[in-house]
Amino acid sequence: MDLRFTPEEVAFRDQMRTFFRENIPADIRNRLGSGRHVNKEEWVESQRIMNRHGYAVPHWPVEYGGRGWSPIQLYIYNEEMMSENCPTPLPFNTHMVGPVIAAFGTEAQKAQYLPRIANIDDWWCQGFSEPGAGSDLASLKTKAVREGEEWVINGQKTWTTLGQWADWIFVLARTNPEARKPQEGISFILVDMKTPGVTVRPIQLIDGDYEVNEVWFDDVRVPYGNLVGTENRGWDCAKFLLGNERSNIARIGASKARLRRIREIARSVPAGDGALWDSEAFRHKVAAVEIELKALEMTQLRVVAAERDHGNKPNPASSILKIKGSEIQQATTELALQMAGPFALAYHDSNEEIPEGRNDLPDGFGWADTAAPEYFNYRKVSIYGGSNEIQRNIIAKAVLGF
Amino acid sequence: MDFEYSDEQRMLKDSIDRLIGPAYDDLGKRKATQAQGPGFSEELWSKYAELGLTALPFSEEDGGFGGGPVETMVVMEAIGRGLALEPYLASIVIAGNLLRLGGTAGQREACIPKIADGSLRVAFAHVERQARYDLFDVGTHAKKTDHGYTIEGDKSVVLSGDSAQKLIVSARTSSASRRDHHGITLFLVDADAPGISRRDFPTQDGQRGAAISFAGVDVPESAIVGTLDHGGELIAHVIDIAIAAVCSEAVGAMTSLHALTLDYLKTRKQFGVPIGSFQVLQHKAVDMFTALEQARSMTYFAAMMATSDDPRERRRALSAAKVQINNSAKFVGETAVQLHGGIGVTMEYRAGHYFKRLTMIQSLFGDTDHHMRIVDHAGGMLETV
Ligand SMILES: Cc1cc2nc3c(=O)[nH]c(=O)nc-3n(C[C@H](O)[C@H](O)[C@H](O)COP(=O)(O)OP(=O)(O)OC[C@H]3O[C@@H](n4cnc5c(N)ncnc54)[C@H](O)[C@@H]3O)c2cc1C
Numbered sequence: 011m012d013l014r015f016t017p018e019e020v021a022f023r024d025q026m027r028t029f030f031r032e033n034i035p036a037d038i039r040n041r042l043g044s045g046r047h048v049n050k051e052e053w054v055e056s057q058r059i060m061n062r063h064g065y066a067v068p069h070w071p072v073e074y075g076g077r078g079w080s081p082i083q084l085y086i087y088n089e090e091m092m093s094e095n096c097p098t099p100l101p102f103n104t105h106m107v108g109p110v111i112a113a114f115g116t117e118a119q120k121a122q123y124l125p126r127i128a129n130i131d132d133w134w135c136q137g138f139s140e141p142g143a144g145s146d147l148a149s150l151k152t153k154a155v156r157e158g159e160e161w162v163i164n165g166q167k168t169w170t171t172l173g174q175w176a177d178w179i180f181v182l183a184r185t186n187p188e189a190r191k192p193q194e195g196i197s198f199i200l201v202d203m204k205t206p207g208v209t210v211r212p213i214q215l216i217d218g219d220y221e222v223n224e225v226w227f228d229d230v231r232v233p234y235g236n237l238v239g240t241e242n243r244g245w246d247c248a249k250f251l252l253g254n255e256r257s258n259i260a261r262i263g264a265s266k267a268r269l270r271r272i273r274e275i276a277r278s279v280p281a282g283d284g285a286l287w288d289s290e291a292f293r294h295k296v297a298a299v300e301i302e303l304k305a306l307e308m309t310q311l312r313v314v315a316a317e318r319d320h321g322n323k324p325n326p327a328s329s330i331l332k333i334k335g336s337e338i339q340q341a342t343t344e345l346a347l348q349m350a351g352p353f354a355l356a357y358h359d360s361n362e363e364i365p366e367g368r369n370d371l372p373d374g375f376g377w378a379d380t381a382a383p384e385y386f387n388y389r390k391v392s393i394y395g396g397s398n399e400i401q402r403n404i405i406a407k408a409v410l411g412f
Numbered sequence: 413m414d415f416e417y418s419d420e421q422r423m424l425k426d427s428i429d430r431l432i433g434p435a436y437d438d439l440g441k442r443k444a445t446q447a448q449g450p451g452f453s454e455e456l457w458s459k460y461a462e463l464g465l466t467a468l469p470f471s472e473e474d475g476g477f478g479g480g481p482v483e484t485m486v487v488m489e490a491i492g493r494g495l496a497l498e499p500y501l502a503s504i505v506i507a508g509n510l511l512r513l514g515g516t517a518g519q520r521e522a523c524i525p526k527i528a529d530g531s532l533r534v535a536f537a538h539v540e541r542q543a544r545y546d547l548f549d550v551g552t553h554a555k556k557t558d559h560g561y562t563i564e565g566d567k568s569v570v571l572s573g574d575s576a577q578k579l580i581v582s583a584r585t586s587s588a589s590r591r592d593h594h595g596i597t598l599f600l601v602d603a604d605a606p607g608i609s610r611r612d613f614p615t616q617d618g619q620r621g622a623a624i625s626f627a628g629v630d631v632p633e634s635a636i637v638g639t640l641d642h643g644g645e646l647i648a649h650v651i652d653i654a655i656a657a658v659c660s661e662a663v664g665a666m667t668s669l670h671a672l673t674l675d676y677l678k679t680r681k682q683f684g685v686p687i688g689s690f691q692v693l694q695h696k697a698v699d700m701f702t703a704l705e706q707a708r709s710m711t712y713f714a715a716m717m718a719t720s721d722d723p724r725e726r727r728r729a730l731s732a733a734k735v736q737i738n739n740s741a742k743f744v745g746e747t748a749v750q751l752h753g754g755i756g757v758t759m760e761y762r763a764g765h766y767f768k769r770l771t772m773i774q775s776l777f778g779d780t781d782h783h784m785r786i787v788d789h790a791g792g793m794l795e796t797v
Contacts, residue, residue, distance in 0.1 A: 139754070144753050145683070146682040214760065216768060222758075280542040280543075291785070353568065353569065355621060355775070356569065356615060358613070382771065383616075393753055397750075399692060399750075
């Protein structure tokens with residue numbers, strides 16, 4: 011057993027770090043690092059820079075642009091990217107619809123979609139959840155009926171992340187209402203958002219920003235060929251997609267970046283005759299989160315190493331990555347909120363540019379503006395992607411054998 | 413020992429609920445109210461006055477009702493339950509009690525009838541950028557002149573300070589040290605006096621606040637509220653009363669949020685059954701209930717102790733109450749959101765609004781670490797009344 015990276019892996023890490031620092035524009039990284047959001051153009055710009063260098067989809071099969079990296083290299087790449095506050099390539103493109111098309115699509119579909127997905131020429135969104143089908147995804151009601159060479163789609167999706175910016179949506183729709191089990195009559199269908207009958211309504215989240223949407227389908231007609239995989243076997247695609255996230259779901263690099271920022275800022279937050287960082291109680295809380303994070307990093311590395319040695323066999327330890335990763339992310343936002351203290355109260359539109367010299371104004375500290383919105387927003391990470399309660403159910407059954 | 417409301421207190425509770433409930437039960441209407449005028453309903457504010465709520469804490473000689481902490485608790489709980497936006501905390505509980513306890517006869521005569529009839533709102537300009545939660549960290553100073561004082565300094569996060577017509581501002585009148593509890597004096601000034609500039613902002617929980625600068629603001633000697641150099645004691649007393657009030661508001665908000673969550677657990681179906689049939693969610697709802705009842709008990713303790721004449725005892729008790737409220741508010745708020753799933757993190761549903769208010773209450777007048785330190789320095793809680 012040797013827990014350290016090999017010299018080659020260390021060299022790879024340095025190479026990644028340098029790449030992200032030198033190629034992804036500093037203003038984008040600074041904005042993300044300070045808890046603000048990047049806009050669509052910046053996100054696209056960042057992913058295209060990565061794609062130009064072969065770094066947008068390194069985990070894909072080599073014939074479609076993947077790099078054939080080891081699981082450890084992929085892990086290092088992800089962590090360095092988050093740790094340098096880069097926008098990650100759009101997950102709906104690179105971790106969801108892309109891998110599904112690569113695994114289940116026809117050659118024609120691969121040729122048509124994959125290059126555009128990698129280069130984010132099309133922005134994709136995920137049309138799975140519905141008002142009545144959240145944790146119980148298989149109860150979804152949106153239906154697609156075949157009429158000649160077309161699908162006719164009717165129904166409603168919700169919580170569609172960044173659907174307001176999307177060009178395409180991949181939809182799970184019921185295509186055989188008579189199937190024996192709810193999972194069995196579902197298909198995975200690609201829909202151009204410009205198709206008549208598609209309506210999008212943004213939903214404001216509690217941080218004040220617009221990040222999710224409701225999407226309605228009213229007699230939406232798309233070619234039959236937009237089906238991916240086998241008709242009525244869409245659940246296989248969905249399962250493949252949801253299980254595909256193991257390497258970066260814990261977002262350890264992002265938590266590290268936030269903790270680093272807290273350590274840095276807390277030294278200059280006035281408290282008493284000194285700084286907040288003088289408070290032992292506060293420092294202990296930071297240390298406690300860092301310790302949990304270290305343990306999670308080790309767990310993550312165990313999972314990654316096992317993947318390298320035994321292939322994609324499910325590893326019991328991997329199931330805790332989502333729960334712990336989300337709890338730690340939330341804990342880092344709580345620390346930032348505590349650090350902001352009374353100055354977290356003022357609300358500023360998070361899309362608004364903070365003018366130079368804003369720190370001189372008496373209402374607080376520029377960095378404090380994002381503390382409460384981030385804390386509010388991050389309640390989502392224990393809800394989406396399979397809520398933490400659902401994760402516990404899965405672990406209880408699959409790992410503990412209940 | 414009696415934990416029941418009197419008939420009068422119960423009547424007060426019912427009439428406030430009837431007033432606030434319908435005004436804010438629709439989030440669309442609430443949003444429209446936030447966007448207009450001072451960010452709350454002036455019409456509703458005059459109804460608060462008709463009900464006597466704005467006169468509540470003042471003595472009968474001054475034109476008030478002589479209400480105590482229990483009456484304030486009744487009002488603040490209703491405000492918490494209803495997500496009301498009116499500046500009752502800033503204007504009545506804080507500024508009102510500063511005037512009640514420290515105002516000269518002239519100030520009381522000039523202000524209290526107008527506060528009581530709803531026409532005058534006052535805000536307390538106290539917190540400064542460097543002060544964090546230290547009540548006595550005051551860098552703003554007032555220099556003696558021939559005809560009074562000149563005030564110079566910057567105040568941050570003044571609750572409801574954007575639309576108040578008068579301000580009570582704290583300033584240092586003596587002592588070399590910025591953090592000395594001695595040497596602070598309070599002054600009552602018109603908010604539009606020359607030299608005052610305000611920059612207002614919405615708050616995270618949908619209310620309003622302001623950053624206020626005092627650049628050479630001249631005030632006469634008669635503007636002093638309380639005793640020269642002894643403002644610190646007055647501030648400490650009134651902030652303790654304010655802590656009791658936000659404890660009550662938090663209990664109100666938690667009560668509604670818990671009810672909302674229970675209702676959701678019983679009606680939302682997944683996997684063909686109400687999600688409330690999953691035992692793990694029942695237990696979460698039970699833990700919320702426990703946290704809420706612990707908070708309610710500690711709020712009674714806070715209301716009882718807020719009038720204590722022993723400043724040390726009072727401080728310790730109110731700090732202990734604030735810690736309990738903070739812990740309960742965090743747990744109840746976060747758990748309610750989690751149990752709602754996606755709907756819990758949207759602005760289109762009440763749970764998120766309660767969660768945001770409960771979050772902001774946790775840092776109001778001192779966060780958990782701050783108050784824990786006070787309780788610790790006071791020797792813990794075993795030897796208290
Ligand atoms: C910010 C955000 C972005 C999202 N983005 C997308 C997206 O892009 N595309 C998409 O398709 N979906 C998206 N989702 C939807 C997300 O996957 C669902 O919110 C999630 O599956 C939970 O479903 P629900 O919100 O309907 O909650 P519900 O399923 O109704 O759950 C409510 C509560 O009940 C609990 N619960 C449910 N079943 C059980 C059980 N069997 N045992 C114990 N507890 C249970 C849950 O854990 C939760 O606490 C997003 C959600 C959010 C909040």
